[in-house]
Amino acid sequence: MAHLFLRTGPFTVHVETSCEEVIDGVTLLYDPACVLRRPAFCDYHVQIWQPPLRRHFRPQAVFLFDGHAPFLPGPRRHASPMLEWGMNWVIATTAHQFLIVHAAVVERNGLALVLPAPPGSGKSTLCAGLVFRGWRLLSDELALLAPGTGQIIPLVRPISLKNESIDVIRRFAPGATIGPATMGSTKGTIALVKPPSASIAAIDEPATPRWIAFPRFQSGAALELTPRSKARTFVELGESAMNYNILGETGFNVMSDLIERCDIGDFVYSNLDEAVSFFTRIADEAIPFAEAGS
Amino acid sequence: MRTRRFDDEDVVLDTYSGETHCLNPLASAVFERVDGMDVVDLPSLCEILALPGAGKPIPDCTPEGIAGAIACLRDLGLVRVEVDGS
Numbered sequence: 001m002a003h004l005f006l007r008t009g010p011f012t013v014h015v016e017t018s019c020e021e022v023i024d025g026v027t028l029l030y031d032p033a034c035v036l037r038r039p040a041f042c043d044y045h046v047q048i049w050q051p052p053l054r055r056h057f058r059p060q061a062v063f064l065f066d067g068h069a070p071f072l073p074g075p076r077r078h079a080s081p082m083l084e085w086g087m088n089w090v091i092a093t094t095a096h097q098f099l100i101v102h103a104a105v106v107e108r109n110g111l112a113l114v115l116p117a118p119p120g121s122g123k124s125t126l127c128a129g130l131v132f133r134g135w136r137l138l139s140d141e142l143a144l145l146a147p148g149t150g151q152i153i154p155l156v157r158p159i160s161l162k163n164e165s166i167d168v169i170r171r172f173a174p175g176a177t178i179g180p181a182t183m184g185s186t187k188g189t190i191a192l193v194k195p196p197s198a199s200i201a202a203i204d205e206p207a208t209p210r211w212i213a214f215p216r217f218q219s220g221a222a223l224e225l226t227p228r229s230k231a232r233t234f235v236e237l238g239e240s241a242m243n244y245n246i247l248g249e250t251g252f253n254v255m256s257d258l259i260e261r262c263d264i265g266d267f268v269y270s271n272l273d274e275a276v277s278f279f280t281r282i283a284d285e286a287i288p289f290a291e292a293g294s
Numbered sequence: 295m296r297t298r299r300f301d302d303e304d305v306v307l308d309t310y311s312g313e314t315h316c317l318n319p320l321a322s323a324v325f326e327r328v329d330g331m332d333v334v335d336l337p338s339l340c341e342i343l344a345l346p347g348a349g350k351p352i353p354d355c356t357p358e359g360i361a362g363a364i365a366c367l368r369d370l371g372l373v374r375v376e377v378d379g380s
Contacts, residue, residue: 229303230300230301230303231304231305231316232303232316234298234300234305234316235305235314235315238314244314245312248309248312249307249309252298256298256305259300259305260298260300
């Protein structure tokens with residue numbers, strides 16, 4: 001059994017595993033600065049375990065959290081992404097010191113762009129595009145909002161790309177470290193991307209939310225940013241947040257502050273270069289969404 | 295009940311049920327005026343909401359629209375006001 005201690009931002013996760021896929025995945029996709037030697041305290045203890053009867057015939061792996069398996073076993077070739085999915089689940093279901101919104105978050109000039117969207121919308125592609133053009137990665141999947149300050153706390157882990165977006169990012173950022181493509185998951189083919197080292201170096205620096213854009217990749221569409229109702233966005237984000245209802249008034253206050261301080265819009269794009277340049281110009285020239293248009 | 299206004303729309307947290315509601319401009323304007331009341335005079339409320347100078351004109355601000363907004367707010371459990379007059 002190997003014991004890995006991963007620092008992901010506010011959490012240290014102890015991973016116990018016998019799966020080479022997980023060890024290889026961590027070695028490839030985690031910066032050495034995030035792989036700790038026996039820390040004094042770990043927030044979470046997880047295992048990726050191989051059921052003994054399925055080591056050779058269609059080998060399987062199972063994710064365990066504190067000894068319990070929240071999911072059914074999956075093919076062992078999914079073990080590395082399974083660790084990421086499992087960690088998402090563990091954090092989303094337990095880290096109620098934060099309001100957790102299902103969104104990618106990137107930062108530039110100290111200000112954060114929040115990208116909430118359902119799977120398949122092009123959220124992770126846009127997130128990866130931005131971080132390989134000078135934006136800082138805070139999270140690919142879970143936005144951690146701190147009550148009190150309203151700031152977003154980095155949760156820097158590999159970016160999960162799906163299907164066509166894997167080749168898009170291979171072409172867009174040839175220097176990026178991308179793990180092996182894992183086929184046959186419920187989401188299709190998955191590949192994990194190592195976060196840039198600049199994002200790792202700033203893993204303790206929170207960012208102030210400034211923009212919320214709901215991205216939608218649409219082949220052949222002209223780039224367009226349409227401002228949207230703040231009140232409607234509040235309710236939609238609350239519904240897709242992991243723990244808004246659990247937090248009650250605290251969740252309401254944190255969400256209110258997030259909505260209050262952000263420009264909000266629906267964003268349609270078909271060209272990643274164009275989309276990245278668009279948001280970079282907005283950030284560098286402090287252009288309000290209402291004036292950014294297309 | 296906790297309320298936050300964004301532009302001309304309200305978001306209301308019902309602290310009893312835990313539900314959060316988004317109110318459109320008309321429902322927000324009605325909610326602002328009838329919250330806490332037991333009875334409201336519909337013609338007077340229509341007159342007040344139609345007054346110019348209270349910001350942007352409110353869409354669907356007709357007696358039918360206002361009565362509908364009150365009914366909707368009652369259904370959501372946000373107000374308990376009864377409508378008086380027609």
